[in-house]
Amino acid sequence: MGEQDQKLDWEKKLTVTPFPQGQFTEECKQNVRERIEMQKENKRNWTPWIGGGLVAAVLAFAVVTNLDNLLTSPDNRSATDIPPSAQPNKVPSMITEIKDDEKKVTRYMETPATTDPSQAVAAVKRLEEARKAQDWQTIEQLLYRTDAPLDFPEGYINRMFGQQATHDPDTVEYGEPTVIKGFATEYKRINRSQEPNNAEKVEEMRMKFKEAVAVPVSYDNNADQMVYYAVQTATGEWKIAYDRVADSFVTHKQ
Amino acid sequence: MKFGALSHSEKRNALEELMDTYGQDIWNYAFTLTRNKEMANDISQDAFVKAFEKLNEFRGESSIKTWLLKITRNLAIDSRRSAFFRRVTPVEFVTSTDSHPSAEKEAMAHLSSELIWNKVMELPLKFREVLLLYAFHQFSVREISELMEIPEGTVKSRLRSARIKVSDALKEAT
Numbered sequence: 001m002g003e004q005d006q007k008l009d010w011e012k013k014l015t016v017t018p019f020p021q022g023q024f025t026e027e028c029k030q031n032v033r034e035r036i037e038m039q040k041e042n043k044r045n046w047t048p049w050i051g052g053g054l055v056a057a058v059l060a061f062a063v064v065t066n067l068d069n070l071l072t073s074p075d076n077r078s079a080t081d082i083p084p085s086a087q088p089n090k091v092p093s094m095i096t097e098i099k100d101d102e103k104k105v106t107r108y109m110e111t112p113a114t115t116d117p118s119q120a121v122a123a124v125k126r127l128e129e130a131r132k133a134q135d136w137q138t139i140e141q142l143l144y145r146t147d148a149p150l151d152f153p154e155g156y157i158n159r160m161f162g163q164q165a166t167h168d169p170d171t172v173e174y175g176e177p178t179v180i181k182g183f184a185t186e187y188k189r190i191n192r193s194q195e196p197n198n199a200e201k202v203e204e205m206r207m208k209f210k211e212a213v214a215v216p217v218s219y220d221n222n223a224d225q226m227v228y229y230a231v232q233t234a235t236g237e238w239k240i241a242y243d244r245v246a247d248s249f250v251t252h253k254q
Numbered sequence: 255m256k257f258g259a260l261s262h263s264e265k266r267n268a269l270e271e272l273m274d275t276y277g278q279d280i281w282n283y284a285f286t287l288t289r290n291k292e293m294a295n296d297i298s299q300d301a302f303v304k305a306f307e308k309l310n311e312f313r314g315e316s317s318i319k320t321w322l323l324k325i326t327r328n329l330a331i332d333s334r335r336s337a338f339f340r341r342v343t344p345v346e347f348v349t350s351t352d353s354h355p356s357a358e359k360e361a362m363a364h365l366s367s368e369l370i371w372n373k374v375m376e377l378p379l380k381f382r383e384v385l386l387l388y389a390f391h392q393f394s395v396r397e398i399s400e401l402m403e404i405p406e407g408t409v410k411s412r413l414r415s416a417r418i419k420v421s422d423a424l425k426e427a428t
Binding site for chain 1: 269270273280281291299367389420
């Protein structure tokens with residue numbers, strides 16, 4: 001292990017001083033116990049219902065299918081046949097549609113919606129300018145108030161305010177038009193080429209994003225690989241998003 | 255250590271032992287990854303619930319501590335991606351709540367530890383995590399490499415960078 005074997009003086013101090021924050025308390029343990037018992041109870045309560053539930057579901061499906069056949073004619077289509085986008089006041093929520101077990105695919109940050117793409121870019125630029133000017137009032141407004149134009153992710157905030165001195169060679173330059181172009185170009189290239197490895201990702205991107213217009217706002221040093229974007233979604237809103245899928249479409253260094 | 259096919263009550267006993275032995279380590283690691291107390295509470299609890307569910311699958315290929323830390327790590331990564339990990343304070347700076355009256359020398363030594371912890375916790379995660387696994391949790395480079403699923407060379411280079419960054423920061427601060 002070479003030089004790593006020799007612990008530095010301050011490192012030795014870390015080993016002899018207690019971790020300076022919080023504890024895994026008795027309350028934490030109790031929460032774990034209760035959750036496990038609750039799971040056991042749920043399992044016990046649901047097991048007898050599973051068999052019956054399956055039968056009921058099959059019967060219900062048969063009934064609904066028949067009813068639907070009766071009700072659906074070229075001139076009398078059921079509401080479920082209308083695509084969500086065509087239903088007034090019913091915008092599909094991508095956030096709520098993403099279930100917990102799909103975490104590893106893509107996650108979106110909820111942000112105040114805006115249909116004006118320029119607001120996403122403008123917010124990034126305003127924050128950058130405020131940081132340079134040390135204008136803390138504006139910074140606070142942009143980052144933390146409920147009326148903040150965008151919900152800047154923690155990784156981005158860290159990079160701007162906590163990790164400026166640790167410039168990472170992989171860091172993308174956020175908010176730069178060249179990056180927008182780079183992203184769009186790369187997306188289109190992969191989209192056109194239909195590379196087998198990326199077909200699934202492209203399809204996913206196409207479903208989620210209306211346009212391949214995204215402004216990388218930060219390389220997340222902490223996560224080491226994810227990039228945050230201001231992305232226009234299929235609903236026309238702009239959100240701060242990050243995901244590994246999108247990451248694969250970006251050339252980190254422009 | 256292997257658990258094989260345990261009954262519910264046997265698993266409960268094993269869980270109690272794991273929480274007693276590794277609870278604090280898991281919490282510390284969760285905090286290292288998130289720098290947020292509430293999240294460290296949630297993640298450490300989630301880790302033990304998950305460990306309980308998967309206990310029968312533990313094959314003893316790594317130490318039980320490494321296995322628990324790996325669960326914690328995956329949960330923390332998921333949390334970081336979740337929509338709820340948003341408006342958090344960028345860094346919960348380390349502030350000691352201890353207020354033992356002590357001699358000036360002890361106070362200075364204490365302050366110094368606090369300063370070191372501050373500087374370590376200010377590191378970006380990829381450096382902070384490696385450094386604390388090595389210096390605080392006493393993991394070897396190989397163990398860190400297995401836990402984080404990165405090459406040993408990467409562990410070493412991150413460790414080197416982390417040391418340089420903290421050393422420089424300490425020099426600046428003193």
